[in-house]
Amino acid sequence: MDRYVEYMNKKRPSVAFLNELEDAMISSWRKRARVRLVQKYVTITAAFACVLIGIVYVTTPNFEDVIASPQNVFSASESEPSNAQIEPYLPLYISDTTVQDPKVGTYYLYGALVAGVNQNVETPIYAEASNGSHTLLTLHGGDCCWIYDVNAEKVNGLTKVRFWDEKNGHMDTGWVLVDDSNIENSLTEELFRPGWLAYESGVLRYGRDDSAEVVCDLSEGQNLYLIMRNGNWILASTAPFSQVNDINHMPEIGWIKVEEIVVSNWAENDRSLTVVSDNAVVYDRPNGEVCITVPATYAGNLRYEDETLNVYGEIWYRVSYMNIETNQERVFGYVLDSQVKLSSHYEDEGDKANSANR
């Protein structure tokens, strides 16, 4: 081992290398030192600024009046107008169709957010799950906003929603205080069925009040999609939620009086489908990926049962037909809307009713 030590003693870095290394080290250290110095000055300046702002804030008379006196705060909240407690000021979330994504099994709801009728109350949609965060959109009393995704979990009492920002023309995600319990209120009755205007003209309003602002004018016998009933008023949209597939042409939504509407029963609506495409097929699920049951062209008479919008924004009709082999039981499946033609039975009925009304 002595020989090893002697051998390794001869191994040493050259002087030139060490000089170069020293220069590089010192230069690198100086560079870092400059950065550290700047960081130090920035920190000191920021701390000094904070202290200064604090001093200015505390010595302001306002501060003493508003914050330092708890009595003032208490009396201020007591003198608040209690309109908000009388009128429903929380927006209602109204969901229509529940679409299941077969891949992940998650339910996607889509519907509308309707702000309360109190014109003075604003409903902000926040960027974060906190009341103090940046406001993405503010709904005024009676305003409606289309909602595409609702997260069931609430954070700080706020519900996460993916909504259509009409003003800026894009989808956004935000947090809003939603009173979804109102849907279960005994005064509120879910409808989700078609109807039409019983008179020559009418309007949809932002609120359940004759003096509420008008959303849109309705033409004679115009088809409406009736969402819910609250007292003597019906919340209606100009198209079914399930047919909302063009974000640039959103239907109007608003309130109309019950007596102005003819309500149709969706379940009794015997609509028939005609296959218009040679390649039409009936699928087990409304996504075109799960197993094919039978080509629609061989399915005989398809009966329209319901319709749904899948997560890709496609409209699928839920259909039934007699089992080809047994001809006894009805088989249910889904067919894409572009491959069939749906008879507009209830529109015909509407026309008849309108004629009768006239």
Add this chain to the structure above:
Amino acid sequence: MKLLCEHDFRMALERHASMVYRLAYARTGNAADAEDICQDVFLSLSTKNPDFETVDDMKAWLIRVTINRANTLWRTAWRRRVILDGPLDNSEEESQEDLMIREALSELSGKDRILIQLHYFEGYKLEEIAKIQRKSSTTVRSQLHRVHKKLRRIFKEERA
């Protein structure tokens, strides 16, 4: 201990550069690689400017970083091939005895060479080596025993 200043860096280089170089040389068996590693280690010291409690802490830090850098270098396939296939560096005039030691060392693995370098050259005890290498002292003891045995065999063969 306060952060290092320019003077501390100069002192560190003066005191530990040879140690770092030899350690790197022992691992790689190559003067150029040893210089690269040495440069990396000291630049890392000046950039990170770690807060050392004692001077011994700095030495231990330098050893650990040197070993890590050398291991990283060795891990690249190209380096591994060159180092394993080629003999240890022979840049200087060597006596017959030096040649024999160099060839004996080239038979050992890089990790074994680091072990004998730390133990016999730097004078670290087994417990200290274990602490630096983050191994148990019994592992280090058995490794050193294995290296002894191997070296004895190599020298015996060469004499024969």
